[in-house]
Amino acid sequence: MGEIQALRGTRDILPEEIGYWQWVESVARSLLTKAAYQEIRTPIFEMTSLFERGIGEATDVVGKEMYTFLDRGDRSITLRPEGTAGVVRSLIEHGLHTQGGVQRLWYTGAMFRYERPQAGRQRQFHQLGVEVIGSADSRADAEVIVIATDILQRLGLKSLQLYLNSVGNVEDRQHYRQALVDYLTPYKDELDPDSQDRLGRNPLRILDSKDERTQRIVTNAPSILNYLGPSSQRHFEQVQQLLSDLGIDYQLNPRLVRGLDYYTNTAFEIQSGDLGTQATICGGGRYDGLVAQLGGPDIPAVGWAIGLERLILLLQQLQSAPKPELDFYIISRGDAAQAQALRLAYRLRHAGFSVELDLSGSAFKKQFARADRSGAIGCLILGDEEAENQTVQLKWMVSKAQQAIAQDDLVSMTNDLRHQLDNFTAR
RNA sequence: GCGAGCGUAGCCAAGUGGUUAAGGCAGUGGAUUGUGGUUCCACCACUCGGGGGUUCGAGUCCCCUCGUUCGCCCCA
Numbered sequence: 001m002g003e004i005q006a007l008r009g010t011r012d013i014l015p016e017e018i019g020y021w022q023w024v025e026s027v028a029r030s031l032l033t034k035a036a037y038q039e040i041r042t043p044i045f046e047m048t049s050l051f052e053r054g055i056g057e058a059t060d061v062v063g064k065e066m067y068t069f070l071d072r073g074d075r076s077i078t079l080r081p082e083g084t085a086g087v088v089r090s091l092i093e094h095g096l097h098t099q100g101g102v103q104r105l106w107y108t109g110a111m112f113r114y115e116r117p118q119a120g121r122q123r124q125f126h127q128l129g130v131e132v133i134g135s136a137d138s139r140a141d142a143e144v145i146v147i148a149t150d151i152l153q154r155l156g157l158k159s160l161q162l163y164l165n166s167v168g169n170v171e172d173r174q175h176y177r178q179a180l181v182d183y184l185t186p187y188k189d190e191l192d193p194d195s196q197d198r199l200g201r202n203p204l205r206i207l208d209s210k211d212e213r214t215q216r217i218v219t220n221a222p223s224i225l226n227y228l229g230p231s232s233q234r235h236f237e238q239v240q241q242l243l244s245d246l247g248i249d250y251q252l253n254p255r256l257v258r259g260l261d262y263y264t265n266t267a268f269e270i271q272s273g274d275l276g277t278q279a280t281i282c283g284g285g286r287y288d289g290l291v292a293q294l295g296g297p298d299i300p301a302v303g304w305a306i307g308l309e310r311l312i313l314l315l316q317q318l319q320s321a322p323k324p325e326l327d328f329y330i331i332s333r334g335d336a337a338q339a340q341a342l343r344l345a346y347r348l349r350h351a352g353f354s355v356e357l358d359l360s361g362s363a364f365k366k367q368f369a370r371a372d373r374s375g376a377i378g379c380l381i382l383g384d385e386e387a388e389n390q391t392v393q394l395k396w397m398v399s400k401a402q403q404a405i406a407q408d409d410l411v412s413m414t415n416d417l418r419h420q421l422d423n424f425t426a427r
Numbered sequence: 428g429c430g431a432g433c434g435u436a437g438c439c440a441a442g443u444g445g446u447u448a449a450g451g452c453a454g455u456g457g458a459u460u461g462u463g464g465u466u467c468c469a470c471c472a473c474u475c476g477g478g479g480g481u482u483c484g485a486g487u488c489c490c491c492u493c494g495u496u497c498g499c500c501c502c503a
Binding site for chain 2: 082126129308311369384397
C-alpha cells in the first residue's frame with residue numbers, strides 16, 4: 001500500500017477509547033499519590049549502553065528487540081524498551097538517593113520493542129510502573145504488590161492471579177543454575193529446539209517453556225526454592241507472610257522466571273486468563289543489584305510494570321468506555337442567535353458547565369438530533385425570537401420539559417442548574 | 428526471525444470465472460413554516476490492498492509484494 005499509515009505495531013488511541021486510558025491513569029495516580037509515590041518522567045530514548053548494562057546483553061530484549069539507531073552525531077541511542085533503567089539512571093544522575101530515605105517513584109509512558117505484533121503485544125506499547133529505591137525491607141516488596149493489586153481491583157478486574165517466586169541472590173542462582181543444567185542435560189535430546197539452545201546460555205528460561213514435552217521434563221526439575229540461601233529464604237518467607245496478612249491471594253510458582261537479568265529475590269507476575277497467550281498484565285520484582293550496576297551506590301530496589309494495552313483489553317471486556325459527561329448542547333439558527341449562542345456557551349463554561357455548541361446552522365430538526373446523540377442532559381435553543389428578547393429555551397432532554405429563560409438569568413442560576421443536572425444524571 | 432489465516436466503502440459484510448459489485452450500521456439531504464432518539468424516501472465503491480500472470484472474460488484461479496490477525500520466540 002502506498003498510502004501513509006501508522007507503522008506496524010503502532011496504533012492510534014482514538015477518542016472512543018481514550019476514556020479507558022484516562023480512567024486508568026486517574027485511578028492509578030490517585031492511589032499512588034495516597035501512598036506517597038511521586039511521578040517521574042524520563043526521556044523516551046537513552047544511550048544504548050544504559051539498556052545493555054541494565055537489562056543484560058544476553059536477554060532477548062536487548063539482543064533482538066531494541067529500537068537502536070545512530071543519531072546525527074553517531075551516538076548509538078535506543079528507544080526505551082522498559083522504564084526501570086531510565087528511572088535508575090535519572091536517580092543516579094541527579095543524586096535523588098542522596099536526599100535521604102527511600103525514593104518512591106512511578107511513571108507511565110510509551111515503551112518500544114521490535115517484535116512481531118500479536119494479541120496484547122505491540123512495538124510501541126505503554127506501561128505504568130513503580131520503583132521503590134533504597135529499601136531492602138520485605139515490606140517494600142509487599143507494599144509494591146498491594147498497590148498493584150489495589151489498582152487492578154479498583155478498576156473492577158477480578159479473577160486475576162498473582163504468581164510469586166524468588167530467584168534468590170546471585171550466588172543462589174549460580175548454584176541453582178548448575179543443578180538445573182545437571183538435571184536437564186540427560187534429557188537434552190527430548191527438549192524442544194529452543195530450550196536445547198537455552199541450556200547453555202540461559203537455562204532458567206527453560207522452566208517456563210510452552211512446549212508440552214519440555215514442560216513434562218521440567219515438572220520434576222529441582223526447584224529454585226530449595227537453593228535459596230538463608231537470607232534469601234528469610235526475605236521470601238517474610239514477603240509471603242506480609243501478603244497473607246494483607247489478605248492477598250498468591251500462588252507460589254517456582255518456575256516463574258523473569259526475562260530481565262536484573263531481578264533478584266522476589267519475582268512476581270499478575271496474570272489474566274482472558275488475554276490469550278500474552279497473559280501477564282503486571283510483572284515485577286526486586287532488583288537489588290541494578291543501581292550499583294549502572295554506576296550508582298549499592299542500594300536495593302523493588303518495582304513492577306503494568307502493560308496498559310493488556311489492562312485496557314481486559315477493561316473493554318468488562319464495561320463500555322467511560323464517556324465524558326455533557327451538561328448542555330446549544331443549537332441556534334439565524335445570525336444574531338448564532339452569535340449569542342457562542343457567547344452563552346462561553347459564559348456557561350465559565351460558570352463550570354460542560355457545553356457543546358452546534359456549528360452547523362442546519363435545520364433545528366437536525367440540530368436536535370445531534371443534541372440527542374451528544375448525550376447532553378440539557379439543550380439550549382436560540383432562534384430569531386430568543387435573540388431578539390435575549391432569552392433562551394432550556395429543554396431537558398429526558399423529560400422533554402422546556403422553558404424560556406433570560407440569558408443573563410441562566411448564567412447566574414448556577415446552583416439551580418447544577419441541582420437539576422444532578423437530578424437527571426442520577427436516574 | 429519462523430509458521431498459519433485474512434485483506435470488498437468510515438465500520439460490519441454478501442459474493443466460490445460471466446451482463447450494471449447484495450445488505451446492514453454510520454453519514455448527508457428530504458417527508459410544507461423552529462423541536463430529538465421511531466418510521467419512510469433519496470444519495471453514498473467507474474471498483475474489490477498493490478503489481479504481474481492465466482483466460483474470450485477475474486473481486487473470484489496462479490505468482491510476487493505490502494498490510495493485518497493469530498501463534499512460536501520473548502515479554503507488559
